[in-house]
Amino acid sequence: MPSPVRRVVERYRGIGLLALALALYVLEGLLPRPVPWMRLGLSNIVVLVVLVRQGPLPALRLSLVRTVLGSLFLGNLLTPIIFMNLAGSVASWGAMSALLPLYPRRVSLVGVSLTGAAFHAAAQWATAILVLLPGLAWGLLPLVLLPSLAAGVVVGLITAAVVPQEPDLRVQPG
Amino acid sequence: MARWRLKPLDIPLAVALSAAAAIPWMLPEEPGATAVVTYPGGEIRVGLDEERTLVLEGPVGETVVRIEGGRAWVESSDCPQKLCVKMGGIDKAGEAVWCVPNGVGVRIEGEGGVDAVTR
Numbered sequence: 001m002p003s004p005v006r007r008v009v010e011r012y013r014g015i016g017l018l019a020l021a022l023a024l025y026v027l028e029g030l031l032p033r034p035v036p037w038m039r040l041g042l043s044n045i046v047v048l049v050v051l052v053r054q055g056p057l058p059a060l061r062l063s064l065v066r067t068v069l070g071s072l073f074l075g076n077l078l079t080p081i082i083f084m085n086l087a088g089s090v091a092s093w094g095a096m097s098a099l100l101p102l103y104p105r106r107v108s109l110v111g112v113s114l115t116g117a118a119f120h121a122a123a124q125w126a127t128a129i130l131v132l133l134p135g136l137a138w139g140l141l142p143l144v145l146l147p148s149l150a151a152g153v154v155v156g157l158i159t160a161a162v163v164p165q166e167p168d169l170r171v172q173p174g
Numbered sequence: 175m176a177r178w179r180l181k182p183l184d185i186p187l188a189v190a191l192s193a194a195a196a197i198p199w200m201l202p203e204e205p206g207a208t209a210v211v212t213y214p215g216g217e218i219r220v221g222l223d224e225e226r227t228l229v230l231e232g233p234v235g236e237t238v239v240r241i242e243g244g245r246a247w248v249e250s251s252d253c254p255q256k257l258c259v260k261m262g263g264i265d266k267a268g269e270a271v272w273c274v275p276n277g278v279g280v281r282i283e284g285e286g287g288v289d290a291v292t293r
Contacts, residue, residue, distance in 0.1 A: 080277070106181055106183045128272065
């Protein structure tokens with residue numbers, strides 16, 4: 001690739017990734033789901049890729065911009081739902097960033113993803129309770145967290161499939 | 175396409191998080207005694223042995239909460255998605271339904287503590 005082209009690609013890669021995350025976020029928001037707060041979290045594929053390839057800060061930036069713009073497009077921006085979504089994004093990012101030193105030797109993308117999904121769901125649920133239900137409605141926790149873990153595994157597997165090469169410290173035979 | 179490999183901490187993570195998530199199911203089930211209805215203007219407590227219909231005003235309109243036969247549910251709401259209505263009835267301590275757009279929540283509390291006195 002000639003170097004001017006490479007420079008343009010480098011410069012606009014962030015915007016491309018953001019566009020991709022946003023497209024996944026909004027498309028997924030438009031799909032029919034059993035209950036609307038349960039999402040597969042497909043845009044987290046992009047956040048995961050950025051997290052492992054560029055580090056925690058670019059991932060946080062992407063995650064926050066995706067959540068705010070995505071909520072704008074889905075009509076959630078000026079509702080309490082935005083607080084639930086932002087809390088979920090930050091908690092998920094924090095948990096995944098904490099696992100980053102263990103990746104890829106001890107934890108795979110699936111492990112990182114399912115942890116992020118669980119923290120996303122827990123934070124969203126906790127925010128809903130803080131905003132609406134002052135008492136702790138613990139009876140709902142499994143119904144919220146268990147599906148999110150499954151969604152995290154699915155997203156992790158997809159991410160593992162699309163990340164071009166998982167850094168591997170072992171010597172590859174052949 | 176990269177091949178995914180299970181790493182040593184993947185399973186422990188999944189098991190630990192699933193176990194943490196399922197803790198409420200391991201606790202003994204407690205029958206509900208009081209429906210606590212929160213809305214932008216405050217909080218209303220209704221005993222589950224009562225029969226009442228509450229019409230609550232919120233940012234997007236009216237949310238109607240019905241308490242009857244030991245259960246509580248959202249009868250209707252002016253929110254766009256009607257999730258609160260689809261969530262159905264609740265009757266056990268710790269359960270809740272809510273309408274996020276209209277700021278109305280219903281949760282069930284069990285016997286005991288301050289709740290039994292205020293009833």
